[in-house]
Amino acid sequence: MDGDYDLEMNNVQRVARPYNCVEDSMSSTDTPEVDLKQLMDELRLVELGVIGHVDFSMSSTDTPKFDDKIKKQMMDALRVRDQGENIIGLCGPRKMVEAFVKTVIRRAERDQLFEKIVTATVTKKPDITNIQMQIGDAIGLNFDDKTDVAESTCFMFFRNSKNTRTVERASLLCAKMKELQTVLVVLYDLHGRLDLGEIGIPFGEDHNGCKILLASTNLEVLSKEMKVHKLIQLSET
Numbered sequence: 001m002d003g004d005y006d007l008e009m010n011n012v013q014r015v016a017r018p019y020n021c022v023e024d025s026m027s028s029t030d031t032p033e034v035d036l037k038q039l040m041d042e043l044r045l046v047e048l049g050v051i052g053h054v055d056f057s058m059s060s061t062d063t064p065k066f067d068d069k070i071k072k073q074m075m076d077a078l079r080v081r082d083q084g085e086n087i088i089g090l091c092g093p094r095k096m097v098e099a100f101v102k103t104v105i106r107r108a109e110r111d112q113l114f115e116k117i118v119t120a121t122v123t124k125k126p127d128i129t130n131i132q133m134q135i136g137d138a139i140g141l142n143f144d145d146k147t148d149v150a151e152s153t154c155f156m157f158f159r160n161s162k163n164t165r166t167v168e169r170a171s172l173l174c175a176k177m178k179e180l181q182t183v184l185v186v187l188y189d190l191h192g193r194l195d196l197g198e199i200g201i202p203f204g205e206d207h208n209g210c211k212i213l214l215a216s217t218n219l220e221v222l223s224k225e226m227k228v229h230k231l232i233q234l235s236e237t
Contacts, residue, residue, distance in 0.1 A: 066100055070232060074104055077230050078113055078184065078211055085229045086203040087196075089222030090215045092234025094189075097215045100234055101186060104213075108184060114211070119186040122194060131199055132169045135185065141176045143169050170200030177202055182209040190216040193225040 077088050090097055105117055118138035120131050136143055177183055177200070185201055187194070196203065196212065203210045214226055222228050 066103065066234070070100075070234065071103065071107075073232055074100075075107055075111075077232070078104070078108060078213075081208060086208070086210065087212045087214065087226065087228045087230075089226065089228030089231040090213060090234070091217065091219045091222055091231065093236055094217055096234050096236065097217070098188070101188075101213070101215060105184075105186070114182045114184045115180045116182075117184045117186070119188065121188045122190050124189075124191045126192075126194055128166055128198055129169070131187075132166070132173055135199070135201070136169070136173055136176075139176055139180065139183075141173060143172065166198070170198060173200030174202045174206075177210060178207050180209070182211075183207075184211045184213065186213045186215065188215045190214050190221055190226070191218065192221055 074088070074090070077085060090100065092100070101119075108114055108117060116139055118135050120134035120138075122131060133143070135141075194214075201210065201212060203212055214222060214228060216222050219231075219233070222231055
């Protein structure tokens, strides 16, 4: 048992090092309380490529407590394989949304709901190329690898292209994602309408196993501009 614990701690230290842990600069009285099991779970998800990073700035006592009904609504929405509920909107304060999504990802991973879970950040001025790259990296698609293009028989006419343009990346991304039976795409920090087709994210009749979770602080962006199929709101009260 001691050997297993030491191994886990070594893994925590190894993975945590790149994320700017500041334990050397903090006194023992300043060290925050940390839920070790939760931290290890999140670090494992980082190593698997499920989430991009672990936020070490929030202590366990600061972690929001979410209503079980809200969590159940989200997990039920993720489980449904219905073309009418492919796009889910999550609205609330940014920190709360990020914490909630981490909880959802952990549960989805535990319950093996998806073959792959990928995340990407949109920002106020969306960079379609950057979003495509984030998703492509997460699902193992190298846009610069000509073998990926050659093997995609639906898009043979791209094989002699020197530079893969946005529409070509979208086609390759769409084809690659369709190889996954189930996939969850989480898009953070949505500020306005985003063309999912331009990015290359398939859903509905195109890929019923693809769920898209859109996170925003703006309710109208989700309900009116993105017209999400299901909307879940988080409240600080």
